[in-house]
Structures are given as C-alpha cells and as structure tokens.
Amino acid sequence: MAATLKDVAKKVGIHPATVSRALNPNTAHLVNAATVTKVRKAAAALNYVPNPMAAGLRTSRSHTIGVVIPDLNNPVFPGMVRGIQDTLSRTGYTPLLVNTDNDPESEAHVIAALSARRVDGFILATARRDHPLLVELSEKFPIVLINRVSESVQLPSVSADDLHGIRLAVEHLYGLGHRSIAHIAGPAWSSSGHERSQAFSKAMRDHELVPARRPVAVTAWNIESAREAALRLLADNPTVTAIVSANDQIALGAIAAAKTLKRRCPRDLSVVGYNDMPLMDLVDPPLTTVRVPQHDIGAESARLMLSLLVEEGSTPIKQVRLTPELIIRSSTAPPRGTS
Amino acid sequence: MAATLKDVAKKVGIHPATVSRALNPNTAHLVNAATVTKVRKAAAALNYVPNPMAAGLRTSRSHTIGVVIPDLNNPVFPGMVRGIQDTLSRTGYTPLLVNTDNDPESEAHVIAALSARRVDGFILATARRDHPLLVELSEKFPIVLINRVSESVQLPSVSADDLHGIRLAVEHLYGLGHRSIAHIAGPAWSSSGHERSQAFSKAMRDHELVPARRPVAVTAWNIESAREAALRLLADNPTVTAIVSANDQIALGAIAAAKTLKRRCPRDLSVVGYNDMPLMDLVDPPLTTVRVPQHDIGAESARLMLSLLVEEGSTPIKQVRLTPELIIRSSTAPPRGTS
DNA sequence: CCTGTTATCGCAATCGATTGCAATACGTGG
DNA sequence: CCACGTATTGCAATCGATTGCGATAACAGG
Structure with a gap:
C-alpha cells in the first residue's frame, strides 16, 4: 500500500540505499546534490513516509x-x-x-x-x-x-525552586501580619512534599518564627485527606492564623476544614496553595497560591x-x-x- | 543485549519459528504442549520480551x-x-x-x-x-x-446522550419555577455544541416555552468568550432568569458575566453547566451541572x-x-x- | 503391511530501512 | 602518463519476528 524506499529508488533509477542516505539529513552530504533533489521530489510525489518500525528495528x-x-x-x-x-x-x-x-x-x-x-x-x-x-x-x-x-x-x-516558592508564601503571610503560620505537608513518601516541608522550616527560621507544635502531613495528595489533616492541625493549634499548603488540593482541603469549623477563609484563616493549577482563580475563595510554570x-x-x-x-x-x-x-x- | 526469539530457541534446542508459535496464544495449539511449557520457562528465564518493532514490521x-x-x-x-x-x-x-x-x-x-x-x-x-x-x-x-x-x-x-442531559437541565430549572430560560451554545463549528443547542430547543418546546429572542453562542470553548456571550445575552434579554450552558466553562463565564452586571448567582440568575468536570463542586457558587461519565x-x-x-x-x-x-x-x- | 491423516516442527522468505564495505569514476599533482 | 585521493553509488548483511509451505513421524484404518 504505502510507498517504500524501494519504490522511490525505482522511480529515480537508483539504489534504495542512496535514497535512504539522500533523505536522511545526517547522511545527505554523502550523495550528489542533484540526486538529492531528484530523490526528494520523487519521495514527495509518491508521498513516501518512512516506516518507523523498520527504521527502529535496524537502529534499535x-x-x-x-x-x-x-x-x-x-x-x-x-x-x-x-x-x-x-x-x-x-x-x-x-x-x-x-x-x-x-x-x-x-x-x-x-x-x-x-x-x-x-x-x-x-x-x-x-x-x-x-x-x-x-x-x-x-x-x-x-x-x-x-x-x-x-x-x-x-x-x-x-x-x-521550591525553596524560593515556599519562601514567597511565608513572606506574603508574614507581610500581612501573620506570626502563627502552619504547614500542611504532602505525604511522607513524597519527595516534593518533603522538599517543600524543608523549605517551609527554613523560611520560618529565617523569619525567626516557629512552626506549629505538631507537624501535619496528608496521607495522599487529595482534598479529602487534606481536610482531615487540616482538622487535626486546627484542633491541635487553635491559634494558627495562616496555613502554607504543599499543593493546591491541600489548600482546598484546608479551606473546607475551616468551613466545617465555622472559621471563614480568609477572615479567620489565611491559606496559601502551591502550583496554581487551573480554576484556582474561580474556587471559593479564589486561591492565593504559588504558580509554578x-x-x-x-x-x-x-x-x-x-x-x-x-x-x-x-x-x-x-x-x-x-x-x-x-x-x-x-x-x-x-x-x-x-x- | 535483550534476549531474542533465537536465544530462547537455542536454549530449548528448537527452531525460532516454533518458539514464536509457542509464545503466541493464537498459534500455541500448533505446537506440542510439552514444548510450549519448556519454551515458556526458557523465555521467562531469559526474560525474553518480544520486540514490537520487529513484529510490527512483519505484520504491519x-x-x-x-x-x-x-x-x-x-x-x-x-x-x-x-x-x-x-x-x-x-x-x-x-x-x-x-x-x-x-x-x-x-x-x-x-x-x-x-x-x-x-x-x-x-x-x-x-x-x-x-x-x-x-x-x-x-x-x-x-x-x-x-x-x-x-x-x-x-x-x-x-x-x-445530550438530548437527555439537556432535558434534565431544562426540567430542573422548570421545576424550580423558571420560565424565561436561555441557552448559551458552543461555537458554531462545534458538533457537540450544535447537538446540545438542538436538544435545548426540543426540551423547551416540550415544555411549551420559548427560548430567548436572540440565540447566543460562544466563539471558543473558553470562559472569557463565554463571559462576553453571556453579557450580550443578558443585555438583549434582561428578563432571563436562568441559563443552560453548553459546557461547564460556559457556565463559569456566565456566572462571571452576572457578577460584573451585579446580578448574583443563583439569587438573580440560575446557571447550569454541562460535563461536571473536576472542581466544579468547589467553584463559587458550586455548579449545578449535568455529569457525563x-x-x-x-x-x-x-x-x-x-x-x-x-x-x-x-x-x-x-x-x-x-x-x-x-x-x-x-x-x-x-x-x-x-x- | 500399506496408505492416508494428523500432529509437530523446520526452512526460508519477508517486512523496510540502515550502514560498513567495496567499487567506480573523476581529478589532481608529480 | 601514473599513482593516489575524493566524491558518489551499489551491494549485501542485518535488525527480530512471523508465516506459508514442506518434511517428518506417528498413528489409525483397512
């Protein structure tokens, strides 16, 4: 059905190997410029498309x-x-x-x-x-x-650069006047969660703040798990006024938790997300977050x-x-x- | 590097063709049951993995x-x-x-x-x-x-089944007491948009309602385009109390438009979406929508x-x-x- | 014991492109 | 005029699996 190298070769009157070389940019210099153009034209005429399986088989x-x-x-x-x-x-x-x-x-x-x-x-x-x-x-x-x-x-x-991203979040909250800032970390097995948690500790230290008494992490990257974690966090540390979340889902979970505790966001609790995934500008309330490209x-x-x-x-x-x-x-x- | 059919064949002491047949469920019946098991074992031992390019080349x-x-x-x-x-x-x-x-x-x-x-x-x-x-x-x-x-x-x-889905939306609004219901359609070139628009007309007719004077469609499946369309719609038909949208983005755009017109959703304007994509339960307000599986x-x-x-x-x-x-x-x- | 099946298996061609090597032609310097 | 380098192209093997065909053996029936 589809044209092959051999078909093109026959049409030009040369050997398939030459066609192969002519068509491959890396080897085209090995073949006469005039024949290259002839080959190109013939290939286009037959609308030859190289078979990736054949090529792959040979070149692995x-x-x-x-x-x-x-x-x-x-x-x-x-x-x-x-x-x-x-x-x-x-x-x-x-x-x-x-x-x-x-x-x-x-x-x-x-x-x-x-x-x-x-x-x-x-x-x-x-x-x-x-x-x-x-x-x-x-x-x-x-x-x-x-x-x-x-x-x-x-x-x-x-x-x-999570170090920078988390720092931006902490600085923002600090600038607003928050001093009791907590972090809800990603799952323990997660590498990015761990990294952001470290970043949070560092940023807090740099502002001479101490994180919430008991660190809190979700068990999975989803809203429900985050809601539970936030509930625990807010029960343990009722004075917390702001939360830095390891990602946006966690932030959404934290906001949901606040809602069930009759604390309104942002009036009673500020929440910052991470990633800025789609629609974060339309959730309730529109989420302040760290946008990663x-x-x-x-x-x-x-x-x-x-x-x-x-x-x-x-x-x-x-x-x-x-x-x-x-x-x-x-x-x-x-x-x-x-x- | 990786084991081939030939390697397996050599290990068992038979021809590669037989190995091929033994390993292929469609042809395994052509080969002695005992050798099949031997082949399977050998293949596993060498952890043979068939090369899809070779197979693909041959079978196209x-x-x-x-x-x-x-x-x-x-x-x-x-x-x-x-x-x-x-x-x-x-x-x-x-x-x-x-x-x-x-x-x-x-x-x-x-x-x-x-x-x-x-x-x-x-x-x-x-x-x-x-x-x-x-x-x-x-x-x-x-x-x-x-x-x-x-x-x-x-x-x-x-x-x-868009006919059914749109009907559900219309019936819901009708049941709430709405009589002035408009539709914001998808782009003119869109087949699904067209189909839902037809479905809307039909559902309205079945309830002996008449759609808004001038039909409105977005130019692209995005929120901003929907916001503009909704603005036009609400300007043309100020008495509209409810909107059926061709998808969720359009619904979000309609809600945004209402907001800029100082009409609150759902108090002053009801909006129903279509698709129920992720996070539609968390936007402001949580979106009533038709969930497609x-x-x-x-x-x-x-x-x-x-x-x-x-x-x-x-x-x-x-x-x-x-x-x-x-x-x-x-x-x-x-x-x-x-x- | 002979013939016709049936079950198993080997042979070799094939899919289409790539590439090391050889062959040819053409030029150039000596 | 010859030796040698360069440019260009052809030859043929190869990648790994699949499959039509033929060969062999075993086996049944007569």
Whole structure:
C-alpha cells in the first residue's frame, strides 16, 4: 500500500540505499546534490513516509519517550504533559503517556510495559522518596526527573525552586501580619512534599518564627485527606492564623476544614496553595497560591531528554530549577485584630 | 543485549519459528504442549520480551491507537483519556496522545504524524461539524468518534446522550419555577455544541416555552468568550432568569458575566453547566451541572476500537450513548419573587 | 503391511530501512 | 602518463519476528 524506499529508488533509477542516505539529513552530504533533489521530489510525489518500525528495528531506537505521571486527572499534570508533547513532537519524538496512581506496583508495571515498547528514555514525574526502581532504571535508560530531584542517584531533573516558592508564601503571610503560620505537608513518601516541608522550616527560621507544635502531613495528595489533616492541625493549634499548603488540593482541603469549623477563609484563616493549577482563580475563595510554570517544566524536561539522547553520555548532569511566582488572590488577608 | 526469539530457541534446542508459535496464544495449539511449557520457562528465564518493532514490521500492525483531543488542559478530557488508557493498556495496545488546540490545520498535522507512526486506528475527540478529513481518514483507518456523532459519514461513536442531559437541565430549572430560560451554545463549528443547542430547543418546546429572542453562542470553548456571550445575552434579554450552558466553562463565564452586571448567582440568575468536570463542586457558587461519565466514555470508545480491530470490518456500526446525570449544587435556585 | 491423516516442527522468505564495505569514476599533482 | 585521493553509488548483511509451505513421524484404518 504505502510507498517504500524501494519504490522511490525505482522511480529515480537508483539504489534504495542512496535514497535512504539522500533523505536522511545526517547522511545527505554523502550523495550528489542533484540526486538529492531528484530523490526528494520523487519521495514527495509518491508521498513516501518512512516506516518507523523498520527504521527502529535496524537502529534499535524507537523515537518514543516514556512519560510516567501519577495521574492525569490531577490538574497539575496536564500542563506539564502539554509542555512535553509540544516540544517532543517538534523533533519527531512521540511521548508514551502512562499513569501510576501513585502506586509503586503499578509504576513497575507501566515502566515494564514501556520498556517492552523499547522507549528511548523516560521522563518521570513520580516523586517517591524511597525509589529503588530509579537506580536500576537509570542504568539502562536516559532519565529526566520532573518536579523533583533524586536523593539516591544523581540524575537530570527539572523542577520548580521550591525553596524560593515556599519562601514567597511565608513572606506574603508574614507581610500581612501573620506570626502563627502552619504547614500542611504532602505525604511522607513524597519527595516534593518533603522538599517543600524543608523549605517551609527554613523560611520560618529565617523569619525567626516557629512552626506549629505538631507537624501535619496528608496521607495522599487529595482534598479529602487534606481536610482531615487540616482538622487535626486546627484542633491541635487553635491559634494558627495562616496555613502554607504543599499543593493546591491541600489548600482546598484546608479551606473546607475551616468551613466545617465555622472559621471563614480568609477572615479567620489565611491559606496559601502551591502550583496554581487551573480554576484556582474561580474556587471559593479564589486561591492565593504559588504558580509554578507547568508548561515550561514539561518543555524543559523534554529538551533535556533530547539533549541526553544526542550527546550520548558525556553531558554533565543538569538540574534545572525554574522560579515560581506568587499569585495573590483572596484566600489570604491580615489576621483578625489587625487594623 | 535483550534476549531474542533465537536465544530462547537455542536454549530449548528448537527452531525460532516454533518458539514464536509457542509464545503466541493464537498459534500455541500448533505446537506440542510439552514444548510450549519448556519454551515458556526458557523465555521467562531469559526474560525474553518480544520486540514490537520487529513484529510490527512483519505484520504491519503497531498495536498503537492515535488519540486526538483538542486540548489536554481542558479538564473534561483527562477523564476520557484515562478511560482510554486504562482499557487499552490491558490488551497490549498503547495510545498515542496528541492535541489539536481546536485548529483544523494543526489537526491535519498531528493526524499525519500519527499515520506516519503507523497507528492501527484513531479515536477522535475533535468535534467539528464540517470535517472533510473525516471521510478520507475513515477509508484508511478504523475510527471511533468520541463525544460526538458524525453528520457526513456513518461512524462508530461514543458520547453522552445530550438530548437527555439537556432535558434534565431544562426540567430542573422548570421545576424550580423558571420560565424565561436561555441557552448559551458552543461555537458554531462545534458538533457537540450544535447537538446540545438542538436538544435545548426540543426540551423547551416540550415544555411549551420559548427560548430567548436572540440565540447566543460562544466563539471558543473558553470562559472569557463565554463571559462576553453571556453579557450580550443578558443585555438583549434582561428578563432571563436562568441559563443552560453548553459546557461547564460556559457556565463559569456566565456566572462571571452576572457578577460584573451585579446580578448574583443563583439569587438573580440560575446557571447550569454541562460535563461536571473536576472542581466544579468547589467553584463559587458550586455548579449545578449535568455529569457525563467521562471515564466510561473513554473506556467504551477504547473497547469499541478493539472490537473493530479484531472483527475486521464485518461489524455493524455501533453508536453508543451513555446517559448523563443531573448534579444539583448551588448555582440554581427558584427565580426572584418566588416564595 | 500399506496408505492416508494428523500432529509437530523446520526452512526460508519477508517486512523496510540502515550502514560498513567495496567499487567506480573523476581529478589532481608529480 | 601514473599513482593516489575524493566524491558518489551499489551491494549485501542485518535488525527480530512471523508465516506459508514442506518434511517428518506417528498413528489409525483397512
């Protein structure tokens, strides 16, 4: 059905090998300029499209990249995925997208499936702190970590500068007059959650503030778990006037918790989110949050991956940090009793 | 590096062809049961993983499905995509996901790219009414339409029963006492928008109501465009007390418009959305909307595609309609002046 | 004991592109 | 006029799995 190299060769009257070389930018210099144009024309006329399976079989490179994310339904990820898709597709690579639902076992499954598909590399957005898979995987494949850095192995990564982002949140609250600021951290197994928690401690110390007596973390990255955590937090520390959340879902959960305790946000409790995922400007109240450049993170990770694929090992490991930005909306206000 | 059929064959002491047959469930009956088990064991020992490029080259089937959606950032789509992924992956197929940004030219591009990748079929979520590509594409590939049905060609499709869904919305408003109900339609080029608009007219007629004088449609599926449309609508028809929107974004835009006109929702204006995308329970006010089973739509479309792939043409064209459900929240209320 | 099945398995071609190597032609300097 | 370098192209092997066809053996019936 579809035209092959041989068809093009026959039409021009030359050997398929020459056609292959003529059509490949890397080898086109090996072939006479005149024949190159003839080949190009013939290929276009037959609308020849190279068969990636044949090429892949021979070269053992599939021009696909495995993209592993926890869950596409979590609104933070589509932005990053778009960033990846947009820049990968412009170079002939195709992302293969899978979800893990934050389940290590499921992650092992999908990674095995992607290896079976012979992906050329992995972009991983699954941020567990204890991640044994990572080491052995990194020996077999180029890897770029997204939204986190690795503790065990030194690996290329792209993420937001959480230290800076969390500091922005704390400074904002401090500036409003808050002194009793608490943090609701991500799950214990989460690497990004851990990092932001550390960042919070540091920012508080820098302002000579002390965090809430008992640190609180969610058990899963979802609103309901966050609501429970916030309830615990507010019960333990009734004087808390502001909360810095490890992500937007947690902030939403905190606001929900406040509501059930008849504390209104922001009048009685200020809440800051993290990520600025879609629709955060339309929730009630519009969420003050730290915007991380989701699309850029994705795009940059793809670019990093592409460079790994050509530079062939010799590259020094790059860890990119993109700077987030504070978006002030209506979930934060001066604490009660402030003029 | 990786083990091949030949390696397994050598280990068992038989010909690669036999190994191939033994490992393929469709041909395993051609080979002695005892050797099958020996082959299986050897394959496991060498942890042999078949090379999909080699297989694909020979069989010219890639076991990949092109999934074309307008924009992953639109929160309605991730749910459907998950549905597709979840059911495809369980059968060894891999979805290749691309975005069109609702641009026909970009759509042509991505479809060409997917054809180049030799996908086995397409699941299309791009719902233009005038869609010339569709016809020629449907001659070369199995196609499943998602979230729409085709007007020009008869094609397999999976979508919500919009007639029913819109009727639920109208009935709900009617039941609350509304009589002056308007519709804000999707873009003129959109097939799903058109269908819902028709459904609205029908539902109104069935209740012996007349729609707003001048029909209003957005120019794009986004909040800002919807806000403008709603502004126009409310200027033309100040007596309108309720709006049925073609999707949730439009509903959010309508609420925003009401806000700028100092009309509060739901006190002065009731608004109902469509789709029930994530976070619609947390916006201000929580949105009454028609929930379409996003995950199920995706899953069903994948199942349909798989059946097309095996049944090989003989199937009667199936058009699946899933029934939506009204989710009543706080953006709807009885009109002013009702006790 | 012979013939016709049936069950198993091997052979070899094939899918389409890539690439190391060889071959040819053409020029140039000596 | 010759040796040698360069530019261009052809040849053929190769990647790994699949599959039509033929070969062999075992087995049943007559």
